[in-house]
Amino acid sequence: MRVHSAKQGLCNDRQNYISILSHGFIENDVALNVLLHNQATADEPNRAAQWHRVPSISLLIEHPRLGWVQVDTGSHRDAMTTRWPEDVRRMNPLIRSEADLLENRLAELGLKPSDIDLLILTHLHIDHAGGLDNFCHSRTGGQVIVHELELKQVLFDLYVHNDELRNGYLRSDFIGLPGISFETFEGDSLELADDLRLIWLPGHTAGHTGVMLHLENSGTIFYICDAANNRTNYGPPARLSAILHNSEQFLRSIERARWLERRYNATILFGHDMAQYNTLRLAPQCYD
Numbered sequence: 001m002r003v004h005s006a007k008q009g010l011c012n013d014r015q016n017y018i019s020i021l022s023h024g025f026i027e028n029d030v031a032l033n034v035l036l037h038n039q040a041t042a043d044e045p046n047r048a049a050q051w052h053r054v055p056s057i058s059l060l061i062e063h064p065r066l067g068w069v070q071v072d073t074g075s076h077r078d079a080m081t082t083r084w085p086e087d088v089r090r091m092n093p094l095i096r097s098e099a100d101l102l103e104n105r106l107a108e109l110g111l112k113p114s115d116i117d118l119l120i121l122t123h124l125h126i127d128h129a130g131g132l133d134n135f136c137h138s139r140t141g142g143q144v145i146v147h148e149l150e151l152k153q154v155l156f157d158l159y160v161h162n163d164e165l166r167n168g169y170l171r172s173d174f175i176g177l178p179g180i181s182f183e184t185f186e187g188d189s190l191e192l193a194d195d196l197r198l199i200w201l202p203g204h205t206a207g208h209t210g211v212m213l214h215l216e217n218s219g220t221i222f223y224i225c226d227a228a229n230n231r232t233n234y235g236p237p238a239r240l241s242a243i244l245h246n247s248e249q250f251l252r253s254i255e256r257a258r259w260l261e262r263r264y265n266a267t268i269l270f271g272h273d274m275a276q277y278n279t280l281r282l283a284p285q286c287y288d
């Protein structure tokens with residue numbers, strides 16, 4: 001098994017590698033992730049809410065032509081102290097160590113944020129865009145790739161409502177960061193290379209995007225992220241999450257993901273699935 005390490009330099013064998021970086025865990029009510037989970041019934045009218053722990057991950061791709069491609073950034077280093085509003089910290093506490101921060105996960109591989117060649121954000125929620133400030137004034141930070149509708153939604157939510165946090169977006173995560181600017185794309189997909197494609201999967205948020213990568217030995221990996229938080233959302237049948245921008249789009253995106261899964265015989269990678277997480281080979285190991 002290959003260990004992903006910057007010390008080996010960019011691979012020259014024309015092959016892709018992908019590492020899964022762990023950023024700790026988030027605890028919250030199961031019903032946030034699966035709407036009406038444990039719904040009360042006539043014979044059990046007092047069913048209680050359930051609390052669970054889910055993983056938070058990001059991806060690091062080593063691509064022979066594009067270089068180091070980072071997908072998402074985890075939560076901000078000060079999330080649980082000063083950054084996240086107190087009610088958010090109580091409803092979604094982060095269980096995390098120093099090692100789980102993006103900059104430290106990269107350091108374990110011999111990399112710095114400034115070594116990243118391309119940064120993609122699947123969406124701009126607090127647990128995905130929180131580490132964006134690692135890329136201030138870097139060449140990568142000047143062209144962060146995100147779907148245009150995602151950026152428009154964030155600007156609308158934060159500026160029209162003038163809140164610090166709205167719909168899962170935290171103003172300080174990305175507004176006013178020096179040297180950060182976005183390169184947006186529109187429409188259904190963006191082909192970054194013939195084996196690396198971004199696919200618009202709206203519903204969880206307006207511009208939520210999945211990432212599809214073809215690997216020589218592991219086949220096609222399709223990171224659908226929070227288009228379906230976990231296997232239960234994905235189904236079939238698909239089940240809505242309570243964290244939702246548009247329910248019709250959410251269900252349609254899962255159908256689209258399912259079609260692409262069949263088309264490419266892909267392995268689906270969820271954003272927050274504990275059972276799947278326990279089966280993954282995490283960095284410094286990688287998939288090739």
Ligand SMILES: [Zn+2]
Pocket residue numbers: 123125168204226
């Ligand atoms: Zn999300």
